Amino acid sequence: MARRVLITGRGTVNALGGDVAHTLAALAAGRSAIGPVTCREVERLRIRVAAAVSVPDLEAVFPPEMRQMHDRVSLLALLAAREAVAEAGLEAAELSSERTGVVLGTAGGGLETWNDAFRAVYAEGRNRVPPLTVPRLMPNAPASAVAADLGIVGPVLCPSAACASAAQALALGLHFIRSGLCDVVIAGGSEAMLTFAGIKAWEGLRVLSPDGCRPFAADRNGFVLGEGAAVLVLEGEDHARARGARAAVELAGAALRGQGGGDPVRPSAAAAGAVMRAALADAGIDPAGVDHVNAHATGTRQGDAAEAEALARLFGPRIGKLPVAATKGLHGHAIGASAAIEALACLLALEEGVIPPAGSHGVDPALGLDLVTGKARKAEVATCLSSTFAFGGLNAALVFRRVG
Amino acid sequence: MGAATDRDATGDPALLPLLRSVLAEEGLVPPEAVTPQAELEALGLDSVRMTQVIFALEERLDITFPFDGEGAPPRTVADLARLVARLRGGGV
Structure with missing residues (x-):
């Protein structure tokens, strides 16, 4: 173990x-x-x-x-x-x-x-x-x-x-x-x-x-x-x-993957799915065990569409009921710092049961996502998946889990 | 480098106020500690601070310091004043 x-x-x-x-x-x-x-x-x-x-x-x-x-x-x-x-x-x-x-x-x-x-x-x-x-x-x-x-x-x-x-x-x-x-x-x-x-x-x-x-x-x-x-x-x-340190959450798994070629600034749904799947495997859980997704979701037309497609493939019909956070709508895209800032949003969901909204806008119905928007949502979250898809085709996913 | 005479020991006295101000602003040295005899290292001027001081002197006086290895580095404030005076005079 x-x-x-x-x-x-x-x-x-x-x-x-x-x-x-x-x-x-x-x-x-x-x-x-x-x-x-x-x-x-x-x-x-x-x-x-x-x-x-x-x-x-x-x-x-x-x-x-x-x-x-x-x-x-x-x-x-x-x-x-x-x-x-x-x-x-x-x-x-x-x-x-x-x-x-x-x-x-x-x-x-x-x-x-x-x-x-x-x-x-x-x-x-x-x-x-x-x-x-x-x-x-x-x-x-x-x-x-x-x-x-x-x-x-x-x-x-x-x-x-x-x-x-x-x-x-x-x-x-x-x-x-x-x-x-x-x-x-x-x-x-x-x-x-x-x-x-x-x-x-x-x-x-x-x-x-x-x-x-x-x-x-x-x-x-x-x-x-x-x-x-x-x-x-x-x-x-x-x-x-x-040393008696307090901790409510573990970093349960992670995966790093290259996109395998293609357009360096256009995300690939297949590669996005692969890295999320690999992170879940590293954490020893399957997609059914995920309560919440903190999406990369930068707000670009192509990037968000590819990510939504990857999430739909990974979670199947359940994606319509899985709360998704997209907090770059609030703090912007802090590029090389963004995954760590978003990790704090994951911890908020895990520790306090609060999923922050993406902003005040609505969600594109074509994407089929349960995006948290408007105001924060209270939810019981024990496991959270957070993904990042970088220019240059370098993708990463992290799995956070509450500990007893 | 010739043997130090009394005049050489303080360098160009007119430069001292300038050095005092640059060493204080860029080198973060207390102005009162900047005397001709004071050793630069003892004033807390490590390599980073010293490069800041050299940059400021170059900018203010429109001079160019030689790179490392070209002559002995200044040890005291008076050495620095002498070097600056020479660079302003056009000779190295």
């Missing part, structure tokens, strides 16, 4: 709130954090809505030397990790054990730093950039910052897999603990792409909505970029019990 992996801490900063409590409250209230973009040269953007982190004020929280050293993507990760570790009650000796690791994903790394450096050398014709440009922009900067902040000497990794970065991090954390490499893994993702060029890049791909994210709605027209960080403390059950 595989070593069971419990979730003993949670932390986040995202558009919905500056910590877990505010995020869960906003999810339960169905409050959308999508609003106007405020980056410089916003007048040159065609897409002017996003879900930005507004609290806390990073300038007030971090001293100048920290802000000098770290890009926004790392500062967000630091706040999320500190909150998760505090909730887990991990002490310095546990953090500095060689058996404690950090796996923190990001798709873009220090995009603001890249943007500023390129602006300096290309647009402004300058011949030098700030000396900390490289350590600020490197994709492993958030993982490194968290590891340094917490005094981690065990394995520290940064999976970068577009929208699946945090899902890969959580899956790797699960396997590190199952395999006995680690007892504790601080895992999740961080993203901060709401810069002029960051939004421009997504604009070019024509996947962003100009007016809001409406997952699975008939009039859905794209996703809305978000930002933020979310971190879970994953811990071997034996280790958690020995």
Whole structure:
């Protein structure tokens, strides 16, 4: 029997709130954090809505030397990790054990730093950039910052897999603990792409909505970029019990799959189904044992349709009665952090029996889904499946289960 | 590098206020600790802080510091002042 992996801490900063409590409250209230973009040269953007982190004020929280050293993507990760570790009650000796690791994903790394450096050398014709440009922009900067902040000497990794970065991090954390490499893994993702060029890049791909994210709605027209960080403390059950840590949910299974070719930015229903099936098999349950699905559901026409098709094939006629959450309608798509932010929504459903709504829109009847929309739904949820389908054809699925 | 004379020991005195302000702003060093004799390492200027200081001096004075290995690195504030004075004078 595989070593069971419990979730003993949670932390986040995202558009919905500056910590877990505010995020869960906003999810339960169905409050959308999508609003106007405020980056410089916003007048040159065609897409002017996003879900930005507004609290806390990073300038007030971090001293100048920290802000000098770290890009926004790392500062967000630091706040999320500190909150998760505090909730887990991990002490310095546990953090500095060689058996404690950090796996923190990001798709873009220090995009603001890249943007500023390129602006300096290309647009402004300058011949030098700030000396900390490289350590600020490197994709492993958030993982490194968290590891340094917490005094981690065990394995520290940064999976970068577009929208699946945090899902890969959580899956790797699960396997590190199952395999006995680690007892504790601080895992999740961080993203901060709401810069002029960051939004421009997504604009070019024509996947962003100009007016809001409406997952699975008939009039859905794209996703809305978000930002933020979310971190879970994953811990071997034996280790958690020995130190008296509280845990209500386990990460029961995970799967990572390549799409096997095809269009790198068009999701495949077959591949989506395969990864969800594999995650359930890893958790040792069949589709009939799933009470709730937290969908990837970015709000694009093709992506949502492919996902709905995959869910219908996986669950059969039962899909019409299986509550589906699509919370990117509230917190936007935080790309490499999204799977970890959505894991918090899964925990809300599992721990408090509250499934957050996707927004105030209706559901496309052609999709045949029981989408939770309008307001949160009370439901008894013991097992939750959460899926992520990333550009580049990298898919992931996670299974969360309540523990007694 | 010649032997230090009294004048060399403090570098260009006119540079001290500038160095004090840059070391305080970019190096996060208390201004009162910035004396000609103070050793840069003892002021808490690790490699990261030192690169910040060099960047700020380059930007403010429109000079270019040599890369590592081209001459001995400055050890004290006076060494730094001497180096800056030389770079401003056009010679290295």
